[in-house]
Amino acid sequence: MRTKIKFHVTLSLVVLLFVGCKVQQKVTSVTITLANDSDIELSEKAVAVNRNLIDRNAMTKGFPLLIFKSDTIPSQVNDLDGDGKWDELFLVTHFSPKEQKTIQLKWVKEMPKFPIRTSVRFGKREAKNIPVQPATEEVLMADQVHAKLGFQKYQTDGPTWENDKVGFRHYLDGRNAKDVFGKRIPAITPENVGINSAGAVEDNYHQMYDWGRDIFPVGNSAGLGGYALSVNNEITRLGIITTDKLNNIEKTTFKIVSEGPENSILNYKYYNWKVSGNQYQVNETTSIWPGMYGYKNTVSINGITGNETFLIALSNINNQKGLKVIEVGDWVCLIQHDNLTYNREWILGTAIIVPKKDYLGYIEAPKTGQLTDSYLAKFKIENNKPISYYAIAGWELSADKNFKDANYFTEYVTNLAKQLAVEITVAIKK
Incomplete structure (x- = not known):
């Protein structure tokens, strides 16, 4: 029954339906730096990035793909207010103490199918x-x-x-x-x-x-x-x-x-x-x-x-x-x-x-x-x-x-x- 559900739930689910093997990249890209300023290791830390920070006018088409050291970071977009436009980019990643991650965000037409973990x-x-x-x-x-x-x-x-x-x-x-x-x-x-x-x-x-x-x-x-x-x-x-x-x-x-x-x-x-x-x-x-x-x-x-x-x-x-x-x-x-x-x-x-x-x-x-x-x-x-x-x-x-x-x-x-x-x-x- 989950398949039927997923055809009706927010844009974060739409991300999962694009299963193309090749990622088609747009010209526009953004660099995101995520910093753990603490002295402790963070295992599978949840991070939500407001759309206004990366796409202020919500005009960019496609999906934001995150790349760190040539690896893709699984992520999704959430439409929190139900207006049909996503509001935040959500990801879960690991941080060492005092680590900074410099991540490339690239707008793509198709998003890889990430492992389903929720x-x-x-x-x-x-x-x-x-x-x-x-x-x-x-x-x-x-x-x-x-x-x-x-x-x-x-x-x-x-x-x-x-x-x-x-x-x-x-x-x-x-x-x-x-x-x-x-x-x-x-x-x-x-x-x-x-x-x-x-x-x-x-x-x-x-x-x-x-x-x-x-x-x-x-x-x-x-x-x-x-x-x-x-x-x-x-x-x-x-x-x-x-x-x-x-x-x-x-x-x-x-x-x-x-x-x-x-x-x-x-x-x-x-x-x-x-x-x-x-x-x-x-x-x-x-x-x-x-x-x-x-x-x-x-x-x-x-x-x-x-x-x-x-x-x-x-x-x-x-x-x-x-x-x-x-x-x-x-x-x-x-x-x-x-x-x-x-x-x-x-x-x-x-x-x-x-x-x-x-x-x-x-x-x-x-x-x-x-x-x-x-x-x-x-x-x-x-x-x-x-x-x-x-x-x-x-x-x-x-x-x-x-x-x-x-x-x-x-x-x-x-x-x-x-x-x-x-x-x-x-x-x-x-």
């Missing part, structure tokens, strides 16, 4: 007896949730996104929790995960396959990186639990913004989220790129009055070893490591890397109610001001078997936080 899967059906069809967007009203409909509308309960290391899924059916797919191989997982041969929704991902499986129990938590608001010490999750027939969000929209070899982006908008007598408008963007055992999430909320506390969730189901909280520069890492998987079968480390600015400590969710079984990182939140954070999952059966060791996982998370803090300097010469 992906989004989303399928839905409008009735129980209709096969699931691939889709790139969705609108969900408050009374269209799972319990009210009487059937599961979405493949894997909602969209999944992944890179070469790990996969995740979002319960779009009203719960809005975030789950983990453990991956044993770097290849993108099959399109039929979550449906059977007849195209019906089927929970076939809680059993082991060559690629891996769903490994993370969520229950009534918000999963790994979900969130809530606290108003006057009353906690309200974004959405509902599986038995509820009416959402606390009037309307939810979902869209695949971009799906490409180096970056996949999803966007959710929540209209009139009812919290303690107030209503909020929420904009959430999820982004994933290769090399990292996690994803980036950015949330902004309109309607904040100053009485609210933003809560980022870390499900602690099956955790018998508590929580580590480690400050790393501008970040705070909340880390747990135990047999966190279903039936405590395998060792899994999970973490959230959150900004130290405005961090107010953490609490444990109530034992009963709409949001349970979680550590909740607290934040001061301002109206329409985005908060960005990262959710990390390291499974002992993934490509990196060292995640079985708690100290190794902690070191991985804290080292990743150091790398995420480094900003790459971009200089353009035409």
Whole structure:
């Protein structure tokens, strides 16, 4: 089904469809210097270059090909605002300490087909007896949730996104929790995960396959990186639990913004989220790129009055070893490591890397109610001001078997936080 999806998703996908063997070069070229000014090595560092820096009037036709020391750097273009014109050039590359990379950008008519290292899967059906069809967007009203409909509308309960290391899924059916797919191989997982041969929704991902499986129990938590608001010490999750027939969000929209070899982006908008007598408008963007055992999430909320506390969730189901909280520069890492998987079968480390600015400590969710079984990182939140954070999952059966060791996982998370803090300097010469 991914082929059908890709014919409908942003220009980053169009890049993948040009598979000519020869690159036809235009006369115009640009030199881009990317500099790591830090003293640390950056492994698979994500870099986004604004189009205005290289093509101010957005007039150049074709695609920007990046060449470093005669080698082509895999990249893609992202149309972030959906206007049909790409807004940023996205790439992932390695930097040694203090390294500068001088890269030639050449405008070409055809882009090579780069290895696919990120992906989004989303399928839905409008009735129980209709096969699931691939889709790139969705609108969900408050009374269209799972319990009210009487059937599961979405493949894997909602969209999944992944890179070469790990996969995740979002319960779009009203719960809005975030789950983990453990991956044993770097290849993108099959399109039929979550449906059977007849195209019906089927929970076939809680059993082991060559690629891996769903490994993370969520229950009534918000999963790994979900969130809530606290108003006057009353906690309200974004959405509902599986038995509820009416959402606390009037309307939810979902869209695949971009799906490409180096970056996949999803966007959710929540209209009139009812919290303690107030209503909020929420904009959430999820982004994933290769090399990292996690994803980036950015949330902004309109309607904040100053009485609210933003809560980022870390499900602690099956955790018998508590929580580590480690400050790393501008970040705070909340880390747990135990047999966190279903039936405590395998060792899994999970973490959230959150900004130290405005961090107010953490609490444990109530034992009963709409949001349970979680550590909740607290934040001061301002109206329409985005908060960005990262959710990390390291499974002992993934490509990196060292995640079985708690100290190794902690070191991985804290080292990743150091790398995420480094900003790459971009200089353009035409």
